[in-house]
Amino acid sequence: MDALLSQIAGAGDTYVNVYLGFLRWAAPILALLILLRVCLPLLTFRREPEIWAWLILRDGKKLAITHWENVIGRHRNSDVVIDFPTVSRSHAVLTRYDDGSWTITDAGSKSGVFVNGEQGQIFALTPDDVISIGGVEMQLQPITRRQEQRLAQIRTQAGSFFGSLVNVVLLTLFQILCCLGLLLGGAGDHGQDILLGFGGIMVCQWALLLFYALIRRSSFEVETIAFFLCTMGMAAIATVVPGECVKQLISLVLGLAAFLGIGWALRDLERAKIMRYLATAAGLGFLVITLVFGREINGAKNWLIIGSLSIQLSELSKVCFVWAGASTMDRLMNKRNLILFIAYSVMICACLALMRDFGTALIFFCAFLVIAYLRSGSVGTVALAITSLGFAGVVALRIAPHALRRFANWRHIWEAPLDGGYQQTRSLMCMASGGLLGLGANQGYMENIFAADSDMVFATIGEEWGLILVLLMIAAVVVLALFAVRSASVGRSSFYTIGACTAGAILLVQVILNALGTVDVVPLTGVTFPFVSNGGSSMIGAWGLLAFVKAADTRQNGSFAVRMNKKGRDEDE
Numbered sequence: 001m002d003a004l005l006s007q008i009a010g011a012g013d014t015y016v017n018v019y020l021g022f023l024r025w026a027a028p029i030l031a032l033l034i035l036l037r038v039c040l041p042l043l044t045f046r047r048e049p050e051i052w053a054w055l056i057l058r059d060g061k062k063l064a065i066t067h068w069e070n071v072i073g074r075h076r077n078s079d080v081v082i083d084f085p086t087v088s089r090s091h092a093v094l095t096r097y098d099d100g101s102w103t104i105t106d107a108g109s110k111s112g113v114f115v116n117g118e119q120g121q122i123f124a125l126t127p128d129d130v131i132s133i134g135g136v137e138m139q140l141q142p143i144t145r146r147q148e149q150r151l152a153q154i155r156t157q158a159g160s161f162f163g164s165l166v167n168v169v170l171l172t173l174f175q176i177l178c179c180l181g182l183l184l185g186g187a188g189d190h191g192q193d194i195l196l197g198f199g200g201i202m203v204c205q206w207a208l209l210l211f212y213a214l215i216r217r218s219s220f221e222v223e224t225i226a227f228f229l230c231t232m233g234m235a236a237i238a239t240v241v242p243g244e245c246v247k248q249l250i251s252l253v254l255g256l257a258a259f260l261g262i263g264w265a266l267r268d269l270e271r272a273k274i275m276r277y278l279a280t281a282a283g284l285g286f287l288v289i290t291l292v293f294g295r296e297i298n299g300a301k302n303w304l305i306i307g308s309l310s311i312q313l314s315e316l317s318k319v320c321f322v323w324a325g326a327s328t329m330d331r332l333m334n335k336r337n338l339i340l341f342i343a344y345s346v347m348i349c350a351c352l353a354l355m356r357d358f359g360t361a362l363i364f365f366c367a368f369l370v371i372a373y374l375r376s377g378s379v380g381t382v383a384l385a386i387t388s389l390g391f392a393g394v395v396a397l398r399i400a401p402h403a404l405r406r407f408a409n410w411r412h413i414w415e416a417p418l419d420g421g422y423q424q425t426r427s428l429m430c431m432a433s434g435g436l437l438g439l440g441a442n443q444g445y446m447e448n449i450f451a452a453d454s455d456m457v458f459a460t461i462g463e464e465w466g467l468i469l470v471l472l473m474i475a476a477v478v479v480l481a482l483f484a485v486r487s488a489s490v491g492r493s494s495f496y497t498i499g500a501c502t503a504g505a506i507l508l509v510q511v512i513l514n515a516l517g518t519v520d521v522v523p524l525t526g527v528t529f530p531f532v533s534n535g536g537s538s539m540i541g542a543w544g545l546l547a548f549v550k551a552a553d554t555r556q557n558g559s560f561a562v563r564m565n566k567k568g569r570d571e572d573e
Contacts, residue, residue: 185442197245255543283320359525500552
């Protein structure tokens with residue numbers, strides 16, 4: 001009898017090993033297929049400019065107005081170029097509002113803006129008004145309601161619901177394979193937690209897809225990418241701290257709520273601009289609260305501890321910062337507003353410096369560079385900011401010993417493999433042992449390394465799931481950033497364009513700092529990998545940023561930030 005039981009157990013072990021071996025090949029192949037299906041549409045969609053009005057000059061020449069905020073000037077990078085000596089480089093800003101009305105604002109020009117012979121700072125326009133810019137007269141002719149409907153009909157389709165359904169089916173299969181591999185690879189007493197974690201992700205993605213079907217939205221690419229990354233994060237947590245799978249699932253649900261809530265707010269551009277005041281106050285308030293009541297962990301005072309709950313409010317401040325920076329405040333080129341935003345950014349970075357959270361401060365600074373360039377168009381402004389960062393960095397290293405130690409260890413980790421370079425040397429060795437396909441679920445050593453599920457999650461996945469999968473994770477975030485940039489050229493409003501590009505930049509910078517810091521290409525900053533690293537604040541912040549990327553999608557039935565008419569097409573009201 002004992003011999004028979006031994007044979008059965010041996011046969012079971014053989015089947016488990018066969019499955020785990022199959023999973024090492026199946027996981028990267030299936031992940032590659034999923035990402036190809038969702039990434040190609042984001043990188044290849046046609047970018048047709050949407051014409052919202054025409055500027056008709058006295059000689060009959062018609063200039064197309066393709067955005068909701070348009071800089072009119074002599075500079076070749078202006079949205080509407082009028083090459084006339086008396087026209088300033090950035091002369092005026094022409095703005096469209098949700099109700100279809102238009103205004104023109106003087107952007108600090110030398111000769112001013114005149115409407116019907118009267119000079120002023122801002123005018124509400126009608127088709128009969130005569131506009132004079134640098135002596136060049138013109139009239140605004142908005143498109144008709146029928147032309148707006150035609151514009152919606154010819155807009156690039158976001159894909160079919162059936163295609164999104166197939167993508168979610170493939171992702172679900174991938175999740176089932178990964179979950180089964182983790183259970184068979186040695187889940188111990190945490191099998192139920194792992195099942196709840198992966199099962200919860202599947203329920204969330206299917207529920208969101210069905211919700212999109214109800215509101216007649218067919219685009220699900222960026223959400224599929226996010227759920228794929230969440231799946232890889234759950235796989236790392238199931239290995240390192242399986243008892244926190246349910247906690248991460250709750251964070252995912254809260255992140256989805258933030259994603260949909262911000263999406264609802266962005267649906268009305270004027271409402272989104274009004275809410276900038278709340279976002280601005282919240283972004284700074286979160287940091288002040290952490291500075292006053294926070295607890296210092298690993299040299300940085302960036303955690304707020306409430307009972308057994310730990311919150312990193314700086315992750316939520318990122319979303320607020322993007323919101324505040326993207327708001328045009330009705331006047332795109334208003335220097336006063338830009339100066340106020342610079343002052344706001346300085347206060348944000350000052351709080352982070354006092355908290356000694358220089359990794360997050362670097363992310364905010366990169367976000368500021370993107371916003372400053374997109375709002376001002378000035379390379380000089382960006383160059384000055386980068387120079388200032390150099391001086392600030394030198395000061396920071398002198399007043400923050402833990403930051404100086406990290407820089408001192410950079411590129412010297414093998415000189416102190418048991419001290420300052422312990423995490424990174426182990427990460428490099430573990431990733432090397434994982435190779436292209438990984439060692440298999442629950443078969444790695446990284447679970448014994450500090451922060452293997454957060455700051456060092458890149459190495460944890462690389463060891464167990466292979467180099468191919470971690471490169472696909474990086475590629476997925478790169479595609480999100482590229483999609484935001486590609487959408488910028490046809491963006492309706494600078495609010496959506498700046499918000500999407502800044503959110504994409506933040507996600508990309510976090511990936512660069514996390515992944516390259518793990519392998520010692522850049523200094524280790526303790527920055528999380530979006531959607532992957534363990535942590536509720538990071539998860540909520542990542543989904544909040546994704547809402548800005550989603551809102552910039554101008555494809556037909558693509559973004560929930562665009563209203564839909566009774567026929568199921570986007571409408572522009």
